[in-house]
Amino acid sequence: MILLEILFWFALLSLLAFGGMPAVMPEMQRLVVDVNGWATAEEFIQLFALGQAAPGPNVLIVSLIGWKVAGLAGALVALFAVCGPSAALAWWVAGLWERFKDSPWRHAIGRAIAPLLVGLFLSSGYVLATPGAPDWRLWLITGAAAAAYLATKVNPLWILAAGGLAGPLLLN
Amino acid sequence: MQEKPQVHPPRTLFELFTGFLAISARSFGGVLPWAHRTMVEERRWLTPQDFAETIGLCQFLPGPNIGNASIVLGKRWFGLRGAIVAFLGLVALPFVWVIALGVLYLDYATNPTVNAVVTGVGLAGAGLLVGTAIKLGRDLVRKPAALALLGACFLAVGLARQPMYLVLPVALAIALFAARRGWL
Numbered sequence: 001m002i003l004l005e006i007l008f009w010f011a012l013l014s015l016l017a018f019g020g021m022p023a024v025m026p027e028m029q030r031l032v033v034d035v036n037g038w039a040t041a042e043e044f045i046q047l048f049a050l051g052q053a054a055p056g057p058n059v060l061i062v063s064l065i066g067w068k069v070a071g072l073a074g075a076l077v078a079l080f081a082v083c084g085p086s087a088a089l090a091w092w093v094a095g096l097w098e099r100f101k102d103s104p105w106r107h108a109i110g111r112a113i114a115p116l117l118v119g120l121f122l123s124s125g126y127v128l129a130t131p132g133a134p135d136w137r138l139w140l141i142t143g144a145a146a147a148a149y150l151a152t153k154v155n156p157l158w159i160l161a162a163g164g165l166a167g168p169l170l171l172n
Numbered sequence: 173m174q175e176k177p178q179v180h181p182p183r184t185l186f187e188l189f190t191g192f193l194a195i196s197a198r199s200f201g202g203v204l205p206w207a208h209r210t211m212v213e214e215r216r217w218l219t220p221q222d223f224a225e226t227i228g229l230c231q232f233l234p235g236p237n238i239g240n241a242s243i244v245l246g247k248r249w250f251g252l253r254g255a256i257v258a259f260l261g262l263v264a265l266p267f268v269w270v271i272a273l274g275v276l277y278l279d280y281a282t283n284p285t286v287n288a289v290v291t292g293v294g295l296a297g298a299g300l301l302v303g304t305a306i307k308l309g310r311d312l313v314r315k316p317a318a319l320a321l322l323g324a325c326f327l328a329v330g331l332a333r334q335p336m337y338l339v340l341p342v343a344l345a346i347a348l349f350a351a352r353r354g355w356l
Contacts, residue, residue, distance in 0.1 A: 056266025086235020119325025145299025167292020
């Protein structure tokens with residue numbers, strides 16, 4: 001049953017997504033492309049793009065994947081699956097967090113997660129920009145966007161729009 | 173004399189819903205700045221410190237940060253109903269939006285120009301992630317243990333494509349050990 005598969009895989013993803021959805025993009029791509037064959041790597045980056053071009057939390061990419069695989073029911077199940085487990089954890093932990101305000105473990109966790117997050121964000125960028133064999137044109141767009149983001153203070157939306165312009169110029 | 177910031181938490185579930193709707197409706201290219209503007213500056217639901225603490229907690233938790241924040245804040249103000257209402261306010265509009273985009277895209281996906289435009293946007297989005305990584309990573313360059321962990325994570329997940337449910341527990345255990353020894 002396809003809805004149960006969506007539920008299972010995205011619920012698993014939910015609990016792995018420390019640092020939010022960007023950190024878990026490589027795993028999502030692996031599950032969607034390699035494990036389940038719900039989309040090709042090229043389609044995955046396009047679904048990611050549509051998720052970026054929408055307002056609101058970037059978690060909505062899972063609804064697009066669910067939609068592609070199983071229509072409206074798939075979209076709803078995917079969103080519920082990816083938010084449910086972490087939401088339950090947030091509900092439960094909210095009180096504990098205050099109690100351990102001065103615990104050394106709380107600070108240790110923060111310092112421990114930081115380098116892992118950086119490694120995972122880099123992985124996300126690399127995996128998305130390398131859907132097949134390494135292609136300098138794809139890396140050029142990604143690299144230029146990263147540089148623009150670091151060097152300027154423009155709204156990231158403009159960087160996405162520039163990427164959309166560069167796409168047909170470079171890729172076709 | 174310093175003025176104490178006045179906060180007025182939402183009084184009704186409807187107010188809670190429209191607040192999160194206002195966040196999600198405007199937040200193109202990043203939710204957190206809009207969450208701050210809506211909840212701290214415009215509606216004064218929270219003090220800036222309270223906002224930072226709540227977001228800090230949600231960044232520790234797995235799952236979408238702002239989604240978790242909607243649960244935590246909704247619970248604080250209205251219990252279970254609040255958590256559900258805040259979450260729905262946050263995702264309702266973006267959900268409709270992405271599905272509409274998805275329908276359009278599936279109609280035009282075979283057009284090579286549309287294809288290249290959408291891919292270009294995705295690649296730029298990947299670039300934003302790389303940029304964020306570099307920004308966050310600047311603080312870590314003088315810590316060899318942090319660089320080693322960062323590199324190992326990238327090798328295992330990015331290059332070797334190992335499943336994260338295997339990599340993350342191991343990496344987290346090592347990182348916690350290193351953090352407790354004061355290496356991070």
